[in-house]
Amino acid sequence: MIRFVNVSKQYSNHTRALQNINLEIPAGSFTFLVGPSGSGKSTLIKLLYREELATEGEIWVLDKNIENLSKHDVPILRQQTGVVFQDFKLLTQKSVWENVAFALEILGVSKQEQTKRIQGVLELTNILHLKDFYPRQLSGGEQQRVSVARAIVNKPPVLLADEPTGNLDPNTSWEIMKLLSKIGKTGTTVIVSTHNYSMVDRMKRRTIKLEGGKIVADIPEGAWTHGS
């Protein structure tokens, strides 16, 4: 499903963010990406939605080596890859509903179909009652739910989340993690980066640990304990 083959990434300032990564992530699985700040988590995720290009190696997503995608095909990859960030990236002048609708409007989905899908996704993320609110009227956890709703409203087979709980308190973080895990159970391949180890401890999912741009540990589901 997702496969890294000898992938290295060197930024133009010669920073080696990733070195010789080999990795396989099965379809429909849930994977944590952990490691200290600067270890390359964000870079790995950016490579997956073609925000950055690898310096070396192949990255296979949905049976395509995305390193070879043309500019024209990048939007198609992104329609199949939902992304969630620490800073939510919501449009402040749009309501919750409009923020989620935005992802469908750009694909030309009809209003009828939009209503059905947005309704469903707001129910799943538990924010249907907030649909007419604006982002500034919401708590951080609620805003992150909107951002997750937008990421999955187009039913992408892959969901990437880069430090989705970085700005949230522990209780709210736990709620968001449960939500992401729930989405993982619907068959979506979910990859979540975090440096919140207590959360990872609690979830007991597959965990890949990066350090200095290298994979230093790949702990299968159920085996993770803090410090391993």
Next chain:
Amino acid sequence: MAAEGRTFHQINYALGQGIQNMVRSPFMSLIVISTMMIALSTLGFLLLLLSDLNHVSEELSTQLKIVVFLEDQQDINKLASDVEAIPGVKPPVKKITREEAFESMTREQPELKELLKDNPFPASLEVAVNSTADMAKVGTEIRQKPGVEEVQFNPELAEQLQQVQNGVQLVGSIIAGILILATLAIVVNTIQLAVHQRHKEIEIMRLVGAPQWFIRLPFLLEGLIFGIFSSILASLLLVLWRLVPYSQLQRWFAFLPLPDSLMPLVSIGALLLGTGVLMGLLGSTVSVHRYLKLEYK
């Protein structure tokens, strides 16, 4: 759903976004439109000035004529049609027979009638030329025709007028060119501001997989609307100028043949509209392209 249906929805939405964007940041729209309006009306004034100067010098130059005096006993009609056949001559050639010459001279000074027994005045032709630049050439050619006694004209004056006309046109075109380039630069940079103001929206569009044309369309529409609005305003400004202060100028400079129709404004207005639309579209294309080039890898 059918693909065409989707595309229709997408176009519809993108256009709606463009209009919403403009309404939601009226200050930005105002800046762009007024900048473009100032530049376009300056261009318009320049074009109007050129067209008026051109008119004045054309008028003056048609008042410059070649006067051809005939030898005695020549057939004035034949010579007139010979002269009309010369390239550069603007027909009809005006014929003044000996009788007509005598008539007009004695009408001005009736006492001459008593003094003169015979009619001493020669028949003559008054020849206008299409372009003052040709006056010397046409004059020499007429002088070589049989039956021509004398040719009178002022080649220096004609030439000077022509030189002034050429000079004005050259300087005018250079200024117009510089103006268009400067305006384009301003438009590119101002729309760049508008694009930058919406960088967050663009970022999200890119993240959720908007095709590039979809990201560009709202800005293109904005550029188009900016171009249309600002050129219409600039044209109105020109009309206003023509209706009020210009008529005052006409009264002050009554000795100059200043044109008084609004006709040149129609073509200048059309030209401004074309220039405005083109600059708006080009400006937004360039600035969005510059922006996206940095973003898409």
